[in-house]
Amino acid sequence: MPTYQLNINGEVKSVNADADTPILWILRDELNLVGTKYGCGIAQCGACTIHVDGTSMRSCSLPISSLESNQKITTIEGLDKNAKHPLQEAWIEHDVPQCGYCQAGQIMSAASLLKENNKPTDKDIDNAMQGNICRCGTYLRIKKAIKTASKNM
Amino acid sequence: MANLKQHNRRNFLKGTAIAGGGLVLGFNWAGCKGDPSLPLRVMKAIPTEWIDFNAFLKIGETGLVTIMSPNPEIGQNIKTSMPMIVAEELDVDFFDVVVEQAGLNTEWYTRQVAGGSQSIRKGWESLRKAGATARHMLVEAAAKRWNVDAKDLTTSKGIITNATGETLTYGELAKEASTIDVPENPTLKDPKDFKIIGKSQKNVDVEKIITGQPLFGIDTVKKGMVYGSVLRPPAFGSTLVGYDDTKAKAVNGVIDVIKFGEKVGVIASNTWAAMKGKKALVAEWKLGEKVEDTKYHNELLSSHLSKKAKEARRTDGDVDKALSGADEIFEKSYAAPFLPHNCLEPMNCYAEVTDKKAYVLGPIQTPEWQLSNLSEQLEMDKENITIELTRMGGGFGRRLYGDFVAEVAELSKLSKKPVQLLFTREDDMTAGTYRPASQYRFKVGLKDGKIDAYHLTEACFNGKMFGQMPSNFPCGAVENYRVDSHKLESNISTGAWRAPYANFLAYAEQAFFDELAAHLKKDPVTFRIEMLERAKNNPTGENLSYDPERLIGVIKLAAEKANWGQKEEGKYKGFCAYYSHNTYVAEVGHVSMKDGSPFVDKITCAVDCGIVVNPKAALNQIEGGIIDGIGHAMYGDFEFIEGASQFNNFHQYRLIKMPEAPEINVHFVESNIDPTGLGEPTLPPAGGAVANAMAAATGKRMYSQPFVKHFDVKG
Numbered sequence: 113m114p115t116y117q118l119n120i121n122g123e124v125k126s127v128n129a130d131a132d133t134p135i136l137w138i139l140r141d142e143l144n145l146v147g148t149k150y151g152c153g154i155a156q157c158g159a160c161t162i163h164v165d166g167t168s169m170r171s172c173s174l175p176i177s178s179l180e181s182n183q184k185i186t187t188i189e190g191l192d193k194n195a196k197h198p199l200q201e202a203w204i205e206h207d208v209p210q211c212g213y214c215q216a217g218q219i220m221s222a223a224s225l226l227k228e229n230n231k232p233t234d235k236d237i238d239n240a241m242q243g244n245i246c247r248c249g250t251y252l253r254i255k256k257a258i259k260t261a262s263k264n265m
Numbered sequence: 266m267a268n269l270k271q272h273n274r275r276n277f278l279k280g281t282a283i284a285g286g287g288l289v290l291g292f293n294w295a296g297c298k299g300d301p302s303l304p305l306r307v308m309k310a311i312p313t314e315w316i317d318f319n320a321f322l323k324i325g326e327t328g329l330v331t332i333m334s335p336n337p338e339i340g341q342n343i344k345t346s347m348p349m350i351v352a353e354e355l356d357v358d359f360f361d362v363v364v365e366q367a368g369l370n371t372e373w374y375t376r377q378v379a380g381g382s383q384s385i386r387k388g389w390e391s392l393r394k395a396g397a398t399a400r401h402m403l404v405e406a407a408a409k410r411w412n413v414d415a416k417d418l419t420t421s422k423g424i425i426t427n428a429t430g431e432t433l434t435y436g437e438l439a440k441e442a443s444t445i446d447v448p449e450n451p452t453l454k455d456p457k458d459f460k461i462i463g464k465s466q467k468n469v470d471v472e473k474i475i476t477g478q479p480l481f482g483i484d485t486v487k488k489g490m491v492y493g494s495v496l497r498p499p500a501f502g503s504t505l506v507g508y509d510d511t512k513a514k515a516v517n518g519v520i521d522v523i524k525f526g527e528k529v530g531v532i533a534s535n536t537w538a539a540m541k542g543k544k545a546l547v548a549e550w551k552l553g554e555k556v557e558d559t560k561y562h563n564e565l566l567s568s569h570l571s572k573k574a575k576e577a578r579r580t581d582g583d584v585d586k587a588l589s590g591a592d593e594i595f596e597k598s599y600a601a602p603f604l605p606h607n608c609l610e611p612m613n614c615y616a617e618v619t620d621k622k623a624y625v626l627g628p629i630q631t632p633e634w635q636l637s638n639l640s641e642q643l644e645m646d647k648e649n650i651t652i653e654l655t656r657m658g659g660g661f662g663r664r665l666y667g668d669f670v671a672e673v674a675e676l677s678k679l680s681k682k683p684v685q686l687l688f689t690r691e692d693d694m695t696a697g698t699y700r701p702a703s704q705y706r707f708k709v710g711l712k713d714g715k716i717d718a719y720h721l722t723e724a725c726f727n728g729k730m731f732g733q734m735p736s737n738f739p740c741g742a743v744e745n746y747r748v749d750s751h752k753l754e755s756n757i758s759t760g761a762w763r764a765p766y767a768n769f770l771a772y773a774e775q776a777f778f779d780e781l782a783a784h785l786k787k788d789p790v791t792f793r794i795e796m797l798e799r800a801k802n803n804p805t806g807e808n809l810s811y812d813p814e815r816l817i818g819v820i821k822l823a824a825e826k827a828n829w830g831q832k833e834e835g836k837y838k839g840f841c842a843y844y845s846h847n848t849y850v851a852e853v854g855h856v857s858m859k860d861g862s863p864f865v866d867k868i869t870c871a872v873d874c875g876i877v878v879n880p881k882a883a884l885n886q887i888e889g890g891i892i893d894g895i896g897h898a899m900y901g902d903f904e905f906i907e908g909a910s911q912f913n914n915f916h917q918y919r920l921i922k923m924p925e926a927p928e929i930n931v932h933f934v935e936s937n938i939d940p941t942g943l944g945e946p947t948l949p950p951a952g953g954a955v956a957n958a959m960a961a962a963t964g965k966r967m968y969s970q971p972f973v974k975h976f977d978v979k980g
Contacts, residue, residue: 113517116602129286130517130518130537130538133535133537134537137535137536137537140536141492141535141536141537142535144486145477146477146483146484146486147476147477147478147480148477149609149610149658150483150536150611150687151609151611151690151915152690152914152915153689153690153691153914154408154690154915154916155916156914156915156916157609157690181574182318182864183910187477188475188476188477189476189477190909195472195475195476199477200476203471204472204475205465205476207465207468207471207881207882207885208470208471209340209470209474209475210340210341210342210885210886210889211339211340211467211608211609211610211656211657211658211659211660212468212470212471212474212480212481212656212658213481213608213609213610213658213659214475214609215474215475215785216475216477219475237923238923238924239924241923242922242923242924243922244922244923245609245915245920246609246923247607247608247609247659247661247893247920248340248659248889248893249888249889249890249891249892249893249896249921249926250885250888250889251892251921251922251923251926252888252892252926252928252929253885253888254923255923258932264513265554
């Protein structure tokens, strides 16, 4: 099994894995970073969203071999050192989650949106977030929380 | 939900001290963030000793209170709202409360189930009593210490004050209080004095959720654990002939391949290897004599709509006679497909089974039922089986069933290893416990412009509407009334799906009423209210399932808030009202045309659920129920060919997404009636509100779901 060097949340990790192993399972099973969730395995639900060099990616469909060791991976655990990213604070203010399972992926997609466009319109938010399924239907709160975070950034 | 059992004194007051060091669960960060004008509060220190008062609560010497949440948390937020009820009567600040998820404990709790939107309704009294009992004992202890009458003492925020202004904290008194006799009927608060109930409290797990901490079944990691994946029959009605596991065993990380029943399990050192190993299995299956497809299902259902059942579910008057004497018959039928649940967290569970003991941890909605199943399956006494609960990534009915619990227990038993089983999304969608396909026919006899006969016929697979449902509206409002149910057999596994039966019946009935009102040239709101007035003032028959007055209440409120009757160019409205799971809901759908297709802009919703325990969370449930209801009415479709599901993942199965979620305006009926649940009741009326608004916009009536098949609906 090959060895890979990964930069995850600012730390360099060394992992032995088959080349086709999705980053999702490296995070969850090898590195015990379980905030990134499995939902579909085919990049259709967004529960596994992480950032690679600041851009949101679906980690369930990203083989470990496709990443360079200098690429920076950020997961929900590393989004903000003190868990005070404006989105996390807005998520608390609006009490967004129901079951909570999709929310890490929602926040990571939203963080990527706000990084590119810190004053998104409703339409911008819809477009950026339409790949993230919330089976409980908390979409309205997610949208409100993104707007609140946008104001506070 | 957990009713407080009658404990003998020793049991009720275990009086054990539990070291506080290990306490890490569920800290309530209320007040830490948000309003900058509030001083930052620091939580009370973790006590060195916890004093148990009863099955629901323990108090530490620092005044910190632990409240157990006995029922499974599937996203309905009872892990916050049930402890709020205990804290209210205990009279503490919710900021000083730590919530812990209780494991299955049949001695301490009853009805440790999440289902039917019943947790709050059935738990209400016992949760209040649990808090009030402890409060009473604390006050008695203070009275003893001060040598005064307990009547002269007051409590607030965990502090007891006497007539001279001296104070004692609950923490200081906890030990003494635990020796006081347990009162049988402690005094409960007048609802007007509630300080916690009715004020929004944030989800006790929200910080963990937004920082990605382990909470869910899928996050379980235990020492020595292996990962399991299971290959199941590809079609309902097929059996395993044989399999070749050579390639599976060659996958890096695969430890073993184990056959059990008609299934083949792969265990591996990580999830990916288990999934790859399963994919590499080469299995041969044989189709049984009975394999079903969607065409067969639909034809069988519709062929029963014109038949009477052997025995009616409810009969008032004489429907046949009234129909034969009617001026006119008005009749429509409606059809619904099977539906998978698609919890975003796929089915999973952890088990460690040895010859003597079994430990199971996972997202289980019915722990007591699974305990019985496991005891039978493993031939093991119940006392040797422990079941603990994780937070669940959605339920919607799917996790009521224990197929995944049985599978992981078997895999652990056979492999002699602790196993974490995970369904892939494909497993989850194709080996489901589906909402059964169903059809309904409504046949009304009109006499002098009024409904003289109402005949509802249900045809459904593996089940029929339950309990009091045949006595729902319009029962009581029609002189001659009859409900027939046909329960037909299918080998597709079926089960409860959020708001069972009501999830489709509400749309069918309310779409029918809308069309009937139009046929009679009546306003749909006036039409409903007239019928309900009849049910209220002069009901036909007895034992209606609902209170007509409360249904009228939500109908009037929704109509008022939606400006019903006011027309606006290019905007169309549809009305729907439905009573389910003990809660009254009316919804108005607001639709406009977008690129030639109807689009849902807004839902106005009125709810009567009695006392609203946690308003912000209640609104979340209401919004979620409506969005879920719209999503499945619009897009939810499923098909079987030769027993095999034709959809296996989200690229084929469309769930509602953010751009399709409409604005939602919610209005509560103010009430001091004991609370009822909200996990389900706003879902059923959503489909009807949308269908009726779309009919207003397009003139087109829909008689089946999903609606997307009737329009070129754009997202």
